[in-house]
Amino acid sequence: MKQVFCRDLGNDCDFKAAGNLEEVMAAVAAHAEQVHKIVLNDEIIEAVKGVMKEV
Numbered sequence: 001m002k003q004v005f006c007r008d009l010g011n012d013c014d015f016k017a018a019g020n021l022e023e024v025m026a027a028v029a030a031h032a033e034q035v036h037k038i039v040l041n042d043e044i045i046e047a048v049k050g051v052m053k054e055v
């Protein structure tokens with residue numbers, strides 16, 4: 001399972017996403033848009049993958 005903490009992306013935020021790659025990216029995309037008003041682009045997607053951990 002993969003896990004991403006929003007905090008690791010430089011946000012003061014306790015959100016975390018876990019699941020397979022598709023689920024994590026979908027959850028992060030929805031969270032980023034709703035909470036941080038950010039639409040994921042290639043650069044952000046790379047950053048998300050960079051802080052993604054295998055758990």
Ligand SMILES: [Zn+2]
Nearest residue numbers: 006011013015
């Ligand atoms: Zn967040």
